[in-house]
Amino acid sequence: RTLKSYRAWLQYDKIEDIDRKLYLKWFTAIGVATDTKITKSAVNEIIWAAESMLEKTPDINEETLDRTSIILGTYRHIHLEEYGLSSDLLEDVNEEGYVIKTVNNNEKQQILLIGKTDKGILYATYHLLRLIQTKASLEDLHIKDAPKNQFRMINQWDNIDGSIERGYAGNSIFYVNDNITDNLERVKDYARLLSSIGMNAISINNVNVWDEETNIITEKYLPKVKNIAEVFRAYGITIYLSINYASPIVLGSLETADPLDENVQNWWKQKVAEIYKYIPDFGGFVVKADSENRPGPFSYGRNHADGANVLAEALKPFNGIVIWRCFVYNNLQDWRDKETDRARAAYDHFTPIDGEFLDNVILQIKNGPMDFQVREGISPLLGALEKTNQFIELQVTQEYTGQQKDVCYLVPQWKEILEFDTYAKGQGTKIKDIVNGSVFKNNYSGIAAVSNIGNDINWTGHTLAQANLYGYGRLTWNPDLTTEEITKEWIYLTFGQNDQVVENITYILLNSWKTYENYTAPLGVGWMVNPGHHYGPNVDGYEYSKWGTYHFADCHGIGVDRTVETGTGYTSQYFPQNAETFNSLETCPDELLLFFHHVPYTYVLHSGETVIQHIYNTHFEGVEELKEFIQKWNDLDGLIDKVIFENVKERFHMQLENAKEWRDQINTYFYRKSGISDDKNRKIY
Numbered sequence: 091r092t093l094k095s096y097r098a099w100l101q102y103d104k105i106e107d108i109d110r111k112l113y114l115k116w117f118t119a120i121g122v123a124t125d126t127k128i129t130k131s132a133v134n135e136i137i138w139a140a141e142s143m144l145e146k147t148p149d150i151n152e153e154t155l156d157r158t159s160i161i162l163g164t165y166r167h168i169h170l171e172e173y174g175l176s177s178d179l180l181e182d183v184n185e186e187g188y189v190i191k192t193v194n195n196n197e198k199q200q201i202l203l204i205g206k207t208d209k210g211i212l213y214a215t216y217h218l219l220r221l222i223q224t225k226a227s228l229e230d231l232h233i234k235d236a237p238k239n240q241f242r243m244i245n246q247w248d249n250i251d252g253s254i255e256r257g258y259a260g261n262s263i264f265y266v267n268d269n270i271t272d273n274l275e276r277v278k279d280y281a282r283l284l285s286s287i288g289m290n291a292i293s294i295n296n297v298n299v300w301d302e303e304t305n306i307i308t309e310k311y312l313p314k315v316k317n318i319a320e321v322f323r324a325y326g327i328t329i330y331l332s333i334n335y336a337s338p339i340v341l342g343s344l345e346t347a348d349p350l351d352e353n354v355q356n357w358w359k360q361k362v363a364e365i366y367k368y369i370p371d372f373g374g375f376v377v378k379a380d381s382e383n384r385p386g387p388f389s390y391g392r393n394h395a396d397g398a399n400v401l402a403e404a405l406k407p408f409n410g411i412v413i414w415r416c417f418v419y420n421n422l423q424d425w426r427d428k429e430t431d432r433a434r435a436a437y438d439h440f441t442p443i444d445g446e447f448l449d450n451v452i453l454q455i456k457n458g459p460m461d462f463q464v465r466e467g468i469s470p471l472l473g474a475l476e477k478t479n480q481f482i483e484l485q486v487t488q489e490y491t492g493q494q495k496d497v498c499y500l501v502p503q504w505k506e507i508l509e510f511d512t513y514a515k516g517q518g519t520k521i522k523d524i525v526n527g528s529v530f531k532n533n534y535s536g537i538a539a540v541s542n543i544g545n546d547i548n549w550t551g552h553t554l555a556q557a558n559l560y561g562y563g564r565l566t567w568n569p570d571l572t573t574e575e576i577t578k579e580w581i582y583l584t585f586g587q588n589d590q591v592v593e594n595i596t597y598i599l600l601n602s603w604k605t606y607e608n609y610t611a612p613l614g615v616g617w618m619v620n621p622g623h624h625y626g627p628n629v630d631g632y633e634y635s636k637w638g639t640y641h642f643a644d645c646h647g648i649g650v651d652r653t654v655e656t657g658t659g660y661t662s663q664y665f666p667q668n669a670e671t672f673n674s675l676e677t678c679p680d681e682l683l684l685f686f687h688h689v690p691y692t693y694v695l696h697s698g699e700t701v702i703q704h705i706y707n708t709h710f711e712g713v714e715e716l717k718e719f720i721q722k723w724n725d726l727d728g729l730i731d732k733v734i735f736e737n738v739k740e741r742f743h744m745q746l747e748n749a750k751e752w753r754d755q756i757n758t759y760f761y762r763k764s765g766i767s768d769d770k771n772r773k774i775y
């Protein structure tokens with residue numbers, strides 16, 4: 091807990107000299123007007139921060155007016171009129187919103203942290219502490235804020251044996267010795283990190299629910315799930331569980347899990363009632379069904395609306411919800427079959443049943459139609475469902491983006507995704523407005539993402555990968571924040587404000603996605619990774635596989651023809667404006683060219699380069715850019731925490747090896763295939 095890398099963005103570094111005076115006065119007393127567990131978490135956070143930053147333990151009182159202090163409470167509890175404030179101050183913000191206001195009161199000053207509910211108090215608290223850590227003035231605050239997304243969720247892909255599917259930062263913090271952990275210290279610190287960036291929902295087990303994990307909804311584990319739920323509850327975070335669709339068979343000894351079978355329906359009802367006995371505010375289920383060999387309604391000839399609704403019926407009386415994943419595709423494809431296109435699958439499965447889901451079902455849709463590649467199209471399913479609640483699913487864990495050995499800051503990618511114009515309701519129907527529920531007036535809406543943390547001391551393996559989790563939270567809270575704002579904030583909070591530190595780390599982060607893309611799979615083609623673990627180059631690793639993940643490179647050209655005329659017709663799943671843009675070679679953006687088209691190596695991009703020359707150039711450049719990052723990092727020796735410095739330095743070393751391997755394999759492969767040499771005559775093997 092004392093290590094900087096463990097504290098992540100909640101450093102609470104000691105504030106020295108002049109600045110100390112500016113802040114100290116506020117921390118003589120805290121007035122607490124609201125008495126709830128969540129408010130207590132807020133108060134504890136202030137005390138901890140004050141002790142750490144100012145070596146001062148504030149007095150805790152009820153709301154008092156006669157001292158300079160910080161006052162916390164909901165708008166119902168704080169005596170707003172005493173400060174000259176009106177009770178409709180928070181009228182226009184949602185349940186999780188808040189106001190932070192500095193007021194002068196008979197020569198005394200107060201900072202009011204006013205929540206619409208106690209969750210707002212907690213978010214206001216973290217906001218205030220963020221201001222202090224970024225050295226902002228508190229003298230004249232008037233801030234009003236509220237999350238723009240209703241659900242802000244994290245999915246853990248943790249297994250009970252402590253392993254984490256696609257985890258790159260050690261083992262699970264939730265499971266030890268084949269059980270749920272009893273040591274909740276770290277879980278609590280995770281809850282603090284998450285709530286400080288506004289998260290309000292978490293699922294704590296892998297969406298692939300294996301044999302032992304199926305039992306997580308039984309008395310074997312529920313008492314301990316309850317303990318975890320308690321920790322998160324105090325931070326405004328609701329807990330969810332992933333379930334095995336075949337549970338009625340496996341746990342209930344029924345002969346079927348057919349959602350239309352009455353016994354199955356009753357089994358789920360009882361099961362859900364049992365869970366709520368342990369966890370009265372349980373959030374609901376996350377479900378991966380009929381996907382990658384997991385069971386689902388298809389086995390019984392039922393569609394996914396039937397599949398989800400049986401769970402929704404059971405959860406409804408408790409206000410629980412079903413988060414049903416749309417990552418459903420044929421994973422036993424024959425590579426010879428050019429008709430089937432995995433990219434089409436989610437849209438083809440789910441658009442015909444739009445409107446058939448109960449209103450406590452949310453469909454969770456991956457950002458791309460394939461699978462979290464460094465670059466792929468935007469899922470056309472986002473925007474296509476008019477009558478169904480939906481989340482977008484992002485991947486914070488860097489499965490295909492360097493596995494937290496390589497630095498790859500994903501906020502710029504997410505920003506691009508959220509700003510994408512679907513044209514669903516005409517121009518300006520952006521993804522961010524679909525997933526916040528405003529376009530289709532959804533009951534439930536939001537953003538979910540696969541977590542990147544484990545029990546490594548710095549949480550994320552690569553310390554710079556903390557920025558991805560931070561950025562995910564901030565962007566989910568408010569997708570209108572700019573990448574630059576978020577990046578600067580994270581650096582200030584994590585490293586302080588030394589100019590060179592800020593400049594160099596900003597440079598590395600903001601360029602890292604592009605650089606990663608440069609030395610890996612070109613022009614949106616994806617998938618040139620080692621099968622299974624997905625790290626490092628293997629151009630044909632998935633070319634003759636059953637996973638539907640092909641690049642079709644031959645001696646003439648490369649790319650997947652997804653056009654209407656000669657390809658799989660995937661482009662027609664977009665609304666007309668986008669369909670035309672992607673379908674036509676003339677207008678398809680360079681970076682997605684090979685995702686949508688099969689072209690000769692000599693095809694000339696909008697950039698003026700040929701495809702083959704682009705491949706060579708970007709792969710040579712990627713490695714050079716990385717060397718520049720390394721230089722910029724090495725320049726920070728002595729200016730930042732030694733442990734973090736060494737951690738990142740070591741990772742850069744691995745990344746450089748990886749990037750060189752990518753460069754040489756990709757360049758060599760395409761040189762051999764095409765027979766066209768690099769016009770700059772660089773070394774190709």
Ligand code: GCW
Nearest residue numbers: 247255256297298378417461
């Ligand atoms: O990205 C793929 C991963 C699987 C994962 C699956 C999914 C949890 O390689 O490990 O399984 O997606 O999202 O369900």
